[in-house]
Amino acid sequence: MNTEINGARIYWQSDFSLPLFGQISITETMVNAWIVMAIILFLCIFFTRNLQKIPKGKQALIEKAIVMIDGLVEQNMGPGCQSYAPYVMTLMLSSILGSLVSLIGLRSVTADLNTTLGWAVMTFVMIMYANIRYKGLGGYLKGFLEPIFVMAPLNVVSEIATPVSMSFRHFGNIAGGMVISTLLLGALAALSTALHLPLPIFQIGIPGVLSLYFDLFSGCIQAFIFSMLTMVYVGSARQA
């Protein structure tokens, strides 16, 4: 048996090519991201049907979640930052669902650098906006010369490294988990074949335990970390 590990499959590719973008293609990641979006949209509609003044049932559940996110944002970014809570919750939800979509056999949305780099660039723009708004353009540019002016190139590099490290961290964790799971599944199948077992016993329990760590735990923790880093970076840009 041979194990195959591929990038996201390309379902459709346009014949024409646009300037700057090249050929437009629809990949597996995009289709799975649409599925995740549909799930999130369904959840939003489901949880906000006939809201009552006194919450109970599903409304109590979602209010608890919203209050928790609001508290997290306020704790990490300081008071008066409630307007960032929807963005943080969107990041967190789409990251969790995008990673957990692998549990139903689809390819993880976040196991593609394009997805995480897109989110990280979005966060980077927010950081730059907060910097320029609260320090002024001059103050922001002056910050690059901070200890002494010789450090300017290093400061620029470390500024650009923020989105790169954020996206690579999330991508590497999920994609690495996927590669390790696939390799182990292939190795277990080869072991079963080599021992001439009537049933593939080795493939029954072990991949499930591994998937518990790599899919569930890793996916949730990386979503938390990604939104946490977003809050910390934007918050520190606001405060300075």
Add this chain to the structure above:
Amino acid sequence: MDPKAFVAGMSALGAGLAMIAGLGPGIGEGYVAGQACSAIARQPESQSDVTRTMIMGIAMAESTGIYALVIALILIFANPLVNMYK
């Protein structure tokens, strides 16, 4: 020797060597978790704060290991050097 095979074999070696970088995050994360344990033992009421900060710190420390993993994956699955020799 076929230069392409040589490059491919050396890339596989390089991917394995790149994962030696896993040492650093391992030591760092273990140290962080140990410190968090002693902090919680001293002040059990601060457990949630300590745990959150610990997870953040672990994630930051892990990034170097993940860079190494990405480099190893690039060397194996998307090697830019293999096509240098036709």
